[in-house]
Amino acid sequence: MKQRTLGRQGLTVAELGLGTMGMTAFYGTDDDRDEHVAVIRRAHELGVTMFDTAELYNQGTGANETLLGEAVAPFRDEIQIATKFGFTFDQEGSSDGHDSSPANIRRVTENSLRYLGTDVIDVLYQHRQDPAVPVEEVAGTVKELIEEGKVRYFGLSEVGPETLRRADAVHPVSVLQTEYSLFERGVESDVLPVARELGIGFVPYSPLGRGFLTSAVKPAEEYEEGDFRRYDARWQGDSYTANKRAVDQLHELASAKGVTAAQLALAWLLAQGHDIVPIPGTRSRARLEENLAAADVDLTQADLERIDSILPHGAVGDRYTPEHLPTWV
Template structure:
């Protein structure tokens, strides 16, 4: 698979990465350990070298990071592992409270090193901006961790232009991770221009619209309560039908090219710039290989225009309920 450079500090990864959140949370019952490991290793066989986890994904237990650590152990030196700090794991509902105090950053980092079974974390992200902790303190703490050899590269997630600049002035930021897809394009207004001005790479999460940009979509009522699609605004009556109609247009375009809708959506992201590396997640080894193959797809100007026409302003419905909305 082709490699892409994120930032100017030496971070190089495969053009398509792999997000592991769905293996342990957010999308119903998680994968078995054996299936999850098999899926991650299938992605690696397909050329993926960038694997994304977080403290949050294990609910504070380390389960997701342990899973990633076990899966990549045979080829640890061939891959880049990213993990994240920044949520308060004691606040309910989980994911609604933040904590980026320097002491907490260090605690999470030590836990992540242990859970992953590694000597150094390749990319350490602040998962969400903490309005009660100056960004300079956050960046300064990560800078110390880099100097101590515990972290290689600094990343931010869902940070806005001001916080990106403040962090970057203290410790160069290699990569920003934020939701971006043909469904969600708010970053195009000011976030993408900011990271490009500063030479920071961009990692879109939920590049398949949390599954809406695939060939397997059902109404919200058909998902279990522990699946976020049961309450996601894009799946609710009214929005669901409008989004489904738009995706049907994408599906037809994909069919003319002999690819899946998901591959089309990933290829669209890759076409937005060489500084972009999406991290689709899946529990299926077959889908992991399919996603990786999107790196070989080239879209024409006509294809890109057709996609824009299908979703001129992105998808319909908000991307998070208010308690979970990022405040970067």
Template sequence: MKYRSLGPEFEVSALGLGCMPMAGVGANMYGQADDRESIATIHRAIELGVTFFDTAEIYGPRRNEELVGEAIRGKRDRVVIATKFGFRYDERGRMSGVDSTPVNVKRACEGSLKRLGVETIDLFYQHRVDPNVPIEETVGAMGELVVEGKVRHLGLSEAGPDTIRRAAAVHPIHALQSEYSLWERDVEEEILPLCRELGIGFVPYSPLGRGFLTGQIKSRDDLPEGDYRRQDPRYSEENFAKNMAVVEVVKEVAEAHGRSPAQVALAWLLAQGEDIVPIPGSKRRQTLEDSMAAADLELSADDLQRLDEAAPRGGTAGPRYGERAMAMVRL
């Protein structure tokens, strides 16, 4: 495994592990997970040199953090843990809206510390921007957690340019997590350059296009009934075939290297800059091992150009989310 820095003095593995597909998310999100296999996957990741593990309070809710906490017990000195806050929950534990008030920031932190079984969260993200709370108030509360030793570094997720600037003026921001892949390149226009101007590392989630770029999904019929991707605009009947054209090029490059399409898609992301640390999600060791092999795949200039031309910015058919979810990004 190779290593990179997210902002100053914050080293992580060049590829992290997105733990969302593990416990608590449900069968409609990438299929049912098995706790024992999920924990074995985290242990195998550590053996492979992966240090960066990503979870969130809302995954489950809370159940995902508990599983990650169980998996890292006795291994704390070998891992960097990122988790996220930013939602409120009703009396039944269901998410009922965004909430980045200082009170909720601190409540969420205390809960995450307990569930993860750690004394300090290495990277604490605001999961989604709360339009009703000034970012200065939220980041101010997050910064107090750093002073208290409960958090090491701060991050934002899916924040817009103005929010990023205002947040960084209050406290150093080490990472921005947003969707970025061959089929979602909008961050290249303004967000990524701004992060580089401010010295903020970039953590792409869904780096494999929710599985689309792996080449394993050849038609909508490959998705189980109830799979949420059946409602994804880019997986729709009208957009699926057009988006498959990108996958065909990824497959051809993969075959030329004797690698998997997933490895090519991740290697393309890694080639976009040393400040980029993708977090492919996995709940099985086999998938994990395939993804992590991308860390040593060097694509040629011709490969990169071919992929760029096949998947230009704005070229993917359909928006990346439905209307409701799109209203929560780039705020």
């Protein structure tokens, strides 16, 4: 797989990564740990180097980071691990607030190093902004961790242009991670241009629209309890109908090119710039192989124009419920 460089500090990774969130959190029940390990190891065999996890995905037990650490142990030095801090949790392990205080950043980092079974985290992200802690203080704490050799690169997730500038002035931000796909194009107007101005790489999460841009989509009420998509407005009512109509058109275009809609959507993201590395998540080796084959899909200018005409502004419906919708500053 081809390589891309994220940020001016020289973080070089394969052009497609792997998100592991769905292996332990937010997408319904699936406890096939052996298959999850197999997916991660198959991703490495196929050239993936960036693997994404977070404290939030641990469900209070260290589950996600421990899984990833175990899976990549045989080839740890060949890949990059990205993880995240920034939440507080209730007794059940569900997030119930924010905490990006220096003490908590250090506590989470030490836990992540232990869960992952590694002595350094390649990319450490602030998962969400903490309104009680200035981003300059966050950047300063991560800078100290980098100087101590516990972290290599500093990342932010779901922040706006002003916050990017403020953080980058304290310590260079290597990577910004935010939702970006044919379904969610909000970053294009101001966030992505500022990231590029500052020389910050961009990692789109949910690059397949949380699965809507695949062949397995169904209305919200048909997902099991605990699946995030039950509460996503894009899966509900008239929004679902409109979005399904657009995806059907993408399927037609993809079929004419001999690829899947998921491959088309990932290839579109890769075509948006060489500073972009999507991290599609999956729990299936077959789906993994389908996703990674998108790196070999060539889109013509006519293809890109047709795709833009189908979803010029993204999907219908908000990507989060109001209480969870990130506010960019």
